[in-house]
Amino acid sequence: MSLLTVNTAEIVKKQFLFKLKANIDAFSSLVWIQLLAILFSLGGVASQGSHSDGLSISIKYFSSDVVIAFTMIWGLVTAITITTRPYRYFDFSFVTNRITSSLSNIIYLFTASVLGGVTAMLAKGLLIIIGYLFLDFQLLDFYSQSFHVRDFMIGTIAAVLYIFFISSIGYFIGTLVQVSRLFIVGIPVLFIGSMFLDGMMQREPMAMKTLQFYFMETSLFIFIVKVFISTALFFAASISMLNRMEVRK
Amino acid sequence: MKVIECTDLTKSYLRKRVLDQLTFSIEENKITGLIGRNGAGKTTLLKIIAGYIKQTSGEMSVFSQKPFNSLLVSAHSIFVDDQMSFPSPLQLHEILDAAGSFYPNWNMPLAKRLFDYFSFDPKHYHNRLSKGKTSTFNSIIGLAARAPLTIFDEPTTGMDAAVRKDFYRALLKDYLAYPRTIILSSHHLEEIEDLLEDVLLLKDGKNHLHVSIEELKEWAIGFKGAEEALMNWTKDTKVYYKNQIGRNTVYAVVKNVFSEQELQQAKAENIEITAVCPSDLCIYLTGETKGGIDDVFVDR
Numbered sequence: 001m002s003l004l005t006v007n008t009a010e011i012v013k014k015q016f017l018f019k020l021k022a023n024i025d026a027f028s029s030l031v032w033i034q035l036l037a038i039l040f041s042l043g044g045v046a047s048q049g050s051h052s053d054g055l056s057i058s059i060k061y062f063s064s065d066v067v068i069a070f071t072m073i074w075g076l077v078t079a080i081t082i083t084t085r086p087y088r089y090f091d092f093s094f095v096t097n098r099i100t101s102s103l104s105n106i107i108y109l110f111t112a113s114v115l116g117g118v119t120a121m122l123a124k125g126l127l128i129i130i131g132y133l134f135l136d137f138q139l140l141d142f143y144s145q146s147f148h149v150r151d152f153m154i155g156t157i158a159a160v161l162y163i164f165f166i167s168s169i170g171y172f173i174g175t176l177v178q179v180s181r182l183f184i185v186g187i188p189v190l191f192i193g194s195m196f197l198d199g200m201m202q203r204e205p206m207a208m209k210t211l212q213f214y215f216m217e218t219s220l221f222i223f224i225v226k227v228f229i230s231t232a233l234f235f236a237a238s239i240s241m242l243n244r245m246e247v248r249k
Numbered sequence: 250m251k252v253i254e255c256t257d258l259t260k261s262y263l264r265k266r267v268l269d270q271l272t273f274s275i276e277e278n279k280i281t282g283l284i285g286r287n288g289a290g291k292t293t294l295l296k297i298i299a300g301y302i303k304q305t306s307g308e309m310s311v312f313s314q315k316p317f318n319s320l321l322v323s324a325h326s327i328f329v330d331d332q333m334s335f336p337s338p339l340q341l342h343e344i345l346d347a348a349g350s351f352y353p354n355w356n357m358p359l360a361k362r363l364f365d366y367f368s369f370d371p372k373h374y375h376n377r378l379s380k381g382k383t384s385t386f387n388s389i390i391g392l393a394a395r396a397p398l399t400i401f402d403e404p405t406t407g408m409d410a411a412v413r414k415d416f417y418r419a420l421l422k423d424y425l426a427y428p429r430t431i432i433l434s435s436h437h438l439e440e441i442e443d444l445l446e447d448v449l450l451l452k453d454g455k456n457h458l459h460v461s462i463e464e465l466k467e468w469a470i471g472f473k474g475a476e477e478a479l480m481n482w483t484k485d486t487k488v489y490y491k492n493q494i495g496r497n498t499v500y501a502v503v504k505n506v507f508s509e510q511e512l513q514q515a516k517a518e519n520i521e522i523t524a525v526c527p528s529d530l531c532i533y534l535t536g537e538t539k540g541g542i543d544d545v546f547v548d549r
Contacts, residue, residue, distance in 0.1 A: 003312060003397070004353055006324045011351075018347050022336030089334045092301060094351040097318045243318065246302040248332060 011095055015104035016111075019082075022090060023108065026078045030071070030116055034123055037070035041127055042135065062131065064124035068159050071120040072166045079109055079167035083174030083238075092247050102239045109167045117160030121152065154220055161227045165214070168234035175238040178245065250277045252398055252430045253298060258307035260293055260454075267293045269454040270307070275432070275447075280424060282441055282462075283434040285451035286535045291434045292330070294451070295402050298432070299328035311398065322398075324353065329391035330402035331384050335375045341386065342371035345393075352394040354427075360393035363419065367412070380407030388416055392423050399431045405440075413437075417444055438528035448527070452535045465527045470505040473498065474520035482515060490533040502533050 041064055049058035081087065082105055091101040131137035176183040191207070198205040214230075217223040253275040260268040267290045275281055285291050296302045297309055300316035300323060309316060316322040335344050345364065349355040364371070367385050378386060388404045401420075405413045421444055424431060435441050438448075448465050450458040460468065469489065472479055476499045483501050490502040502525055507515070512522055525533075 003321065003325055006320045008320060011320060011324075014350050018350070021343065021347075022339060024338050086334055090336050093333050093335060094348060095320070095324045097300070097320045097323055099318070100320065244303075248296065248301050 006095075008100060011100045012103045012107070015091060015094075015096065015100060016107045018094070019104055019108045020111070023078075023082065023087075026074075026081070026112065027115070030074055030112075030119070033070050033074050034067055034119060037067040038064075038123055038127055038130070041066045041123075042130065060137075062127060064120070064127050067123040067127075068117075068120045068162070071116040071159075072163050075109070075113055075116060075163040075167040076170040078112055079170030080174040080177075082108070083171060083178055083242075085178070088178075088242075088245075089248055098243045098245065099239065102235075102242055105171070106235055109171065110164055113160050113164035113167060116163050117156055120159055120163075121156045157220070158223065161224065165227045165231050168231040168238075172234040172238050175241050179241055251275065252277050252312065254308075254310045256308045258294075258297065258309055259305050260290070260297065260302070261305045267454050268297075268304070271451075271454060271456050273449060273456050273459050275430060275449075277430055278428040279446045280431045280433065280444060281447040281449055282438065282445040283432055283449050283451065284438055284531050284535075285434075285457075289451040289535065290454040291451055292402055293454075295328065295400050295432065295434060298398075299323075299326060299400060301328070324351075325396055326398035326400065327352070327391055327394045327396040328400045328402065329387050329404055331380070331387065331406045333387045333390070337374060337376050339375070340371065341369055341373050341375060344375060345390070348390050348394060352396060354395035354397075356393050356395055356427075359423065360389055363389045363392065366415075381409060381412065384408050385412055385416070392419060395423075395427050395429065397429050399429055401431070401433045403434055403436070405435065405437070413440065417441060420444065438531055439526070442527050448531075450531060450534060457534060462527065465530065466524065467505055469502050469525040469530050469533075470507065471500060471502050471523040471525050472515065472520050473500045473523065474518070475499075478518045478520055481518075482520065489530075490536070502530070 041062060044060040045063045045065075047058065047060040049056065051057065088101065091104075128137075173183070173187060176187065194206050198207075214223075214226060217226060251274045253273075255274065256272050258268050258271040259266065271290075271294065283291050283295070293302070297304050298311055298316060300311075300319055303317050311319075311322045312325060314322055316326075335347075339347065341364075345357070345360050349357050349360070367382075367389070369382070369386065375383070375386065384404060384406050385408060388401070391399055391401060391404065405416060408416065417440065420431070420433075433441060433445070442462055445462045447459065447461050449456065458465075458468075472482060473494070475497055479499050479501055483503055486503045486506065488501050488503055490500075492500045494500055515522060
């Protein structure tokens with residue numbers, strides 16, 4: 001009997017392709033979530049109006065931020081989903097170990113983030129077209145609506161990284177729940193509890209400060225570094241926990 | 250070469266010891282039957298071999314590696330049972346394709362022929378299959394993967410008699426065409442005894458008996474005769490099974506330690522001597538108590 005050597009990268013690649021096919025439902029739910037977000041966006045985020053002597057002006061502001069926010073939630077849910085028992089067990093019907101299973105999950109989540117991020121950015125265009133064709137919007141400040149390659153690129157990179165970052169948190173939370181069911185209760189208690197505590201002590205909430213740390217960053221480079229390191233930490237912690245976990249016991 | 254070597258393997262869940270200091274080894278290219286009563290630890294043992302779960306203590310080595318988290322062991326072994334799960338969006342033919350991409354020795358023509366023979370619909374979904382069909386499909390994967398270590402954990406759950414027979418025949422034919430190490434756990438030893446070379450009998454998580462099927466067939470002997478006459482023969486050895494037949498006739502199973510001469514003498518004393526078939530013997534050997542189910546209802 002001759003045993004073939006097994007190439008880890010080769011197995012990860014096969015698992016990734018398998019997962020793209022197996023988790024196809026996640027992408028159809030992405031379409032619905034973004035359509036829903038566009039529907040919400042059509043209401044506008046702010047409006048102002050003025051009128052005098054028979055003249056009335058109403059200005060409405062529209063933004064596709066809701067689409068990106070919804071896509072981030074989608075990333076979180078997708079990441080939690082693939083840590084659940086059935087999804088982990090699928091790998092073990094074929095060739096795998098716990099490391100390759102997680103690595104292919106991470107590559108899958110990154111692919112999903114790219115797809116989610118790019119479509120979320122393109123949703124802005126769809127929003128404008130729908131408004132223009134069907135809702136009779138007059139575009140003010142036409143210049144800012146037009147397409148800037150550079151802005152679009154930066155926006156897309158940021159959106160993709162946000163979604164990927166959120167999905168790494170989702171993967172981490174999902175893993176914790178797999179380690180112990182207590183975390184289903186524990187994580188919300190910790191999160192909401194910390195906000196109450198901050199409120200009682202009359203200081204800026206921790207959650208707020210954390211959000212600012214990531215979301216208020218003005219330099220793209222530093223933002224990328226911050227997100228990269230945080231994402232890597234979350235995934236590394238998840239892998240080290242999953243690596244000891246028994247399957248199909 | 251030894252494919253599986255296992256020493257002092259122990260696995261506990263909370264307070265219960267499922268496997269207890271289990272030691273055995275399995276040679277390459279043998280078909281071994283793993284036999285034991287419900288809860289004897291068969292599935293736990295097989296899952297440790299497949300690397301799904303980790304032992305509490307002791308050593309397990311498969312292809313000279315620890316199976317837990319070993320990619321080599323995973324690539325060269327397959328574990329088939331009725332709990333095998335596949336993603337619900339995949340159709341059956343896509344699952345076959347996926348299995349083909351993972352297993353280096355995968356034989357697609359064989360998979361396709363078995364698939365057609367058992368009349369599966371390629372566009373069907375795995376989670377919609379009936380219990381017997383699920384087992385049949387999983388077994389097709391197990392056979393076509395041609396993994397050097399193939400583990401079937403009660404593969405025939407839910408299969409009807411005809412399919413069970415076909416499956417065992419397919420297993421034997423493909424084994425002859427492509428020899429590999431196979432472990433088969435089953436409650437129906439009488440169905441698989443023609444297939445097996447070795448039998449590993451588990452009792453309470455321990456290695457109770459590990460012999461070839463020929464040895465098992467001659468391992469024990471059944472005496473039938475008058476109680477007083479039998480007493481002489483069975484008083485020094487352990488009686489594995491005893492059954493009262495009629496008023497003064499008793500059937501007893503003991504280990505076959507008698508010489509030809511002694512057996513002739515027994516016959517002269519009007520004792521009927523019979524062979525004990527392996528499946529009955531396994532039930533006697535793993536029996537928890539002296540009596541049978543009848544004793545439960547004795548005082549009612």
